[in-house]
Amino acid sequence: MTKQEILNTIELRQSTLKTWLSCPLMYKYRHIDKLEPAFRYPGTVHGSALHLVLSWLHSGEWKGDLRALYTKALNYYLYASDEEHIPVRWKRDMAKEIEALKANGVEILENYRSKEYNKDAVVLFSEVQFRVKILGYLFTGTIDQVRKNVDGTISLIDFKSSKMRPNQYAIPNDLQLTLYSYALKFGELLVDNMWIRPNLLVSRAGIYFLRAHEVYKRKVPGKEIGDEKGDPFIMTSKSLQDLRAFRHEIRAQLSAMVKPWYYPNTASCSFCTYAMHCVSRNDKVPEKDAEQAHELLNELEMAE
Template sequence: MEKTFSYSQLSTFKSCPQKYKINYIDKIFSESESIEAFMGKRVHEVLEWFYLQKRLNEKYIVFDKLVSKYEEFWLEKWHDSIFIALCKYDKHNYNKSSVYKLGLLCLRNYYIDFNTNGYFKSKILGVEVKFELSIKNYRFRGVIDRIDKNPDGSIEIIDYKTSKKSKTTRQAKNDLQLAIYLLACKEMYKDATEFYLNLYFLRNRDYVRIKHDSDQIKKVENNIIKNVENIEKESNFYAKESILCEWCYHWKECEVKSSLNPAIKV
């Protein structure tokens, strides 16, 4: 039976093998989340809602509609286990209100950069597209933010990012998440001859678009399998301390932490 993995699992193991064990082997999950992650989910939900509108290309869309939906999702999904990392918290400059505004900035940038006189393209094949595929002896599953089809029949695979840091074209070409998405889309859309991978860094208005040739596809596919094999052969699952610990809510279970995460509850 094929074991099932996701990009999140590969990423978690790379950042901290012990967190991987806590989450995916011990099955211990925390309801706590960072305010940045919460904001990112709300921005994704707004864009998902937006592109599910019928006959989108015939509608004049004002930015206020996106703002209203963002506020609605923010209030509806807010809960009592949202935190700001202690190293980031600033009562006046980095707080609930400022992160909320970062989400608005992401949506504003998207609206400005992708509308044409208030109208948007609508040749959308899907949003929040779930997939499963096999890569050698392993099964992968995930969700793609958006898939578009161009007039020439080529496919655009789009991944929204709300993080502060962007990626270069070179980094995007080695991005395992995009590679998994590409392999999934090649299975879903067998008639398409060309596939383009897009990273939309909404906060910075930085947009990276790449295309893999057959050699690059083989390279990233081998890298994916190498990452899985590293997980499979791991036995110690050591804790890998870094600045990322500030955004981890498993200090109670962690072998190297002697207290709870001092993050500020919002």
């Protein structure tokens, strides 16, 4: 594929960038070859459901029944979203796992709702689509939340529900966060079906680690049963200079993304939902021959 063909094929979404940074080979499978993941993790569906409930809380449902809201959101991602046909890889009994997700979801959401700093914040934008041109290329995506805090500062927040707390030292260099900050300053947001230019330089940008709202079920040193696991905020700041420097960073990433070779990043393999595609690849066999072989296996119903 030529550079132009790759550019015509991929969508420059924040998720494209995220996949690229995670593993260039996964990026090829997902965004160039348009292959679907073999399965979804329960944790990914859980995270999507939590995001949806958080957006509902801040748009009129603040006092809603959390279990009912979470169940509705989870059912949407399990059975009605555009990924509902991709199987979820349950580790044990599905009904028990769903019950555990609901219990965890309610625990996190209850503690989120109990915080004054969440209750009193004015959410300016929630799950809002953005578009922004950088060096002539249009980047798109969705920003989780932009809020005005009680002290008047404005925060850009990306909710994370992964099991492991993100590394605080990686946050200042997080390209996605910088892309969101850049879009708020130089791009447009889709609000009520209209593209608006917020021209906003946020005071702080960062991660809201939702699992910090989980509580200890056993006593650990320095913590009591029922104590929350920690502070959910892992924040940084983005100056105008940072945003300008970002253009050069994105140029470097983009020029690597449109070169037709893709290096595996094996650090991501153990969690990769594209591992099946990866295992069946053979770099020594020309792509055309490999495709023909796969077609033949498909006919014989032997392909993975």
